[in-house]
Amino acid sequence: MSNGNGEKFDKQPKSRGMGRPGGGHGPGGMMGPVEKAKDFKGSIRKLSVYIGRYKIAIFIVMIFAVVSTxxxxxxxKVLGNATTALSTGLGEKIAGTGGIDFSYIGKILLIVLGLYGFSAVFSFIQGWIMTGITQKICYxxxxxxxxxxxxxxxxxxxxxxxxxxxxxxTNDVDTLGQGLNQSVTQIITSTATMxxxxxxxxxxxxxxxxxAIIILPISAGLLAFVMKKSQKFFKTQQEYLGHINGQVEEVYGGHLxxxxxxxxxxxxxxxxxxxxVLYxxxxxxxxxxxxxxxxxxxVGNLGYAAVALAGGLLAIRGTITVGDIQAFIQYVKNFTQPIQQIAQVMNQVQSMAAASERVFEFLGEKEEEQIVENPVHLESIAGAVEFSNVHFGYKEDQIIIKDFSASIKPGQKVAIVGPTGAGKTTMVKLLMRFYDVNSGSISLDGHNIKDFNRRELxxxxxxxxxxxxxxxxxxxENIRYGRLDATDEEVIAAAKAAHAHHFIKTLPGGYDMELNEDASNVSQGQKQLxxxxRAILADNRVMILDEATSSVDTRTEILIQKAMDNLMKGRTSxxxxxxxxxxxxxxxxxxMKDGDIIEQxxxxxxLAKNGFYADLYNSQFEQAS
Known part of the structure; x- marks a missing residue:
């Protein structure tokens, strides 16, 4: 890569100190890191488009969740009847007028067992379906x-x-998936339960x-207060989690x-x-x-106390039964629980919306133009390249290539030299349309490269x-990456042409040796070979070599140069x-110097001109001597 001045730097821009913000989201938990979306409705609307493909399955999930609830x-309520029957039977037994009807109570307990069993089955099925939908959306x-x-x-x-x-x-899609999986079913279940x-x-x-309902505004007010106080800390936590991610990845890659x-x-x-700061x-x-x-x-316990007191008074008056009090207290607990669950789900929804916003923001980024109307199709490429009055800057107000013109015939070997920052690598990027020129044109075989589809170019x-x-x-496999349909014999022939065959045979496993993730189990020079x-195997009509032999020793470099000379016959390079x-x-x-061709x-x-090139050439030999 190069910077705006054509200077070399590592593939990954390095950030010092605190790293870069917004690196990612932590896993959504009960009260996981929360980052508010800038456009909550817009993010949810875009996510709904993806969910819409599974609307039938979502509808089934809703039905099963409601039935389970x-x-x-x-x-x-049914269990309360058993409590009432038990208390009534005890009273009658004490009074000597009857006894406990265990048969009736047993039937009630079996019914309750059946109800909770069916609830669990329907809950399991809806959870299984929703997990499948979530994973498909994440995929x-x-x-x-x-x-x-x-x-x-x-x-x-x-x-x-x-x-x-x-x-x-990774992080954003995980957060989105976990939030979606848990929030949809939880919202349906909690609402139906309430x-x-x-x-x-x-x-x-x-x-x-x-x-019981009077306690709701109190609970809601306390919830809102706590969430407001914790929100700013969650936001900071989310931001610095991204910083940590960036730093760990950066340090791991550059630990040597x-x-x-x-x-x-x-x-x-x-x-x-x-x-x-994260801690x-x-x-x-x-x-x-x-x-x-x-x-x-x-707050819930205060509610229980008030309900128990009121229920006791009503039971004394004979308005309700003891079983009804027991059932009602259980309902009060079940009534406040969904409120807590919905509050927790709101955090997940916020985090999910923020994660989906980052994902859709990335998916909405400007792309390279891939398809050109009526593109140029050439059955064979000769390799004639023409630079015509090319002007270019990585920023429009900072032009670094100024009025660059050159004509290269098919099969010519063209060297681009100049001091660091002259724009040498930038010219190659323009040639392959990694960037487009600000003005002027670049042609391949007489056709403007903008008239080609980028892939074909x-x-x-x-x-x-x-x-x-x-x-x-x-x-x-690494060499075959240049041409996936190449035979083993062709791969070996390419390795011999690059003078890599000898060292490959000395490695354990030879051509079958596994390179690790960063290929650190071979030397830098061997990597280059x-x-x-790989490039020799690809057999392209135009070759670009950007300091291709800088990592090999002088003797190997001479051998590679000879191999390259043979390879490049008839090809533009x-x-x-x-x-x-x-x-x-x-x-x-x-x-090149300062973005211009000063000599050609x-x-x-x-050398005969005794100009800038002669000074560069002679200075290298003076340093060597």
Whole structure:
């Protein structure tokens, strides 16, 4: 990669100190980290589109949840009949007028057992269906994000850390899925429970129901107060969880550099500063939200006492039975519980909305134009490239390539040289349309590259960068990445052409040796040879080599140069090099400085001019001597 001035930097922009905000969401729990969505309604509306594909299944979930709740709500009322029968039987037995009807009580208990059994079965089924729906939605979102990444412009990834992008796929989708899975069924169940319990309470005693309802405004007021106090701490917790994610990912990726520069202490101190803020906000948010349960319990117990007192007076008057009091107290408990559950679910819904907003924000990011109307299709590409008055800047007000023009014939070997920041790598990015020019044009075989579909355009190019990229897999698979339908023999031939065959055979397992995640079980020079072998196997018409041999020793570099010379016969090739001795046989050398071509010609012509190129070339040999 390069910055706005064409200078090299690591693939991942590094953030110092506190990392980057908004890195991700923690898992949704009962009172998990909460971040409010900027556009709550809009986020829920977009999420509803995804849920809408499963509306029949959602409807079944609602039916099953309601049925499960109905069975559960009826239970206390029926069980109260058993309590009434037991108390009446005891009274009659004491009075000597009768006894306890155990047969009747046994039937009631069997009915209650059946009711709770059916409730559990329906609850299990609706939970199983809802989990399936949630996982399908999460799968679809992750799939769309993965596909979106391939359509995003390079500028997006150069302005963000890897951890920030990965957080959309992992943390945000997880938070969304957990919130969706728990909130939908919980809201349905809690609402149905409140309605059902209210009906059953009214059927027992309107007066006691009124007493029980009076505690609701008190509970709601206390809940609102606690949530308001904890909200700012949850927001800070969510923000610094993102910082921690970014720092851990960044430090893990660069742990060798950290150790090499003995920066363990500074790194730990930076992490501890961030972690202290996270700890402080997490402790306060969890403590304050943890007060919700004891407060609700206290208010609920006051309600129980008032209901018990009123129920006792009504029972003495003969208005209600003892079993009704027992059932009503149980209903009061079941009436306040859904309120607590809905309050907790609201936190999950807020967190889910914030997570979905971040996901949809990513899915709504501007993409590279993939499809062009009436695109150019070339059966074979010759490799003629034309730069015509190209102007470009990573920012429109900071132009770094100024009036760049050059004409390259098919099969020519073109070297681009110049000091750091001259714009060499930037020209390659423009050629492959990682960025588009501000003005002017770039043509391939006489056609403006904007007239090609990006995919077809890039299929014409093979590329070897100074920064190697190998994935976890065998060496054979890594080389074959250049052309997936290549045979083992073709892969081995490409490795021989890149002078990688010898060292591969000396490794344990040879071509079947597994590279680890960051390919640290082979040397940097060996990594480069493997990427060169991959490019040779791809056999593209235009080759781009950006400091491709900078990580290998001089002897291997000479061998690779010979192999590359043979490979590039008949192909157009662009070589960015700092070691000018490697490009002396180039057909054309473009000398860049401050975004302009200041000299152009072959090696002998440029030396004869005794200009900027001659100074660069001679200075390297002076330093070497």
């Amino acid at each position: 109905v069975f559960s709500v009826i239970g206390p 679809r979102l992750r799939k769309e994000i993965a596909e979106k990444i391939n359509r995003m412009p390079m500028q997006y990834f150069e302005s963000r850390t890897y951890g920030e992008v990965l957080s959309r796929i 309605i059902g319990v209210l009906v059953m309470m009214l059927s027992i005693s309107p007066l006691m129901t009124l007493i 550099v950290i150790k090499a520069y003995s920066k363990e202490k500074e790194t730990v101190e930076t992490f501890e500063k961030t972690n202290d 402080d906000s997490a402790w306060k948010s969890q403590f304050i939200s943890g007060m919700m349960h004891p407060i609700m319990m206290f 890039r299929e014409a190019f093979g590329m070897v960068l100074q920064e190697t990229w190998l994935f976890k897999g065998s060496i054979m 493997l990427t060169i072998a 662009f070589i960015i090099a700092h070691r000018l001795s490697t490009i002396r046989n180039a057909d054309m050398i473009l000398v 010609g072959n090696h002998e012509e440029l």
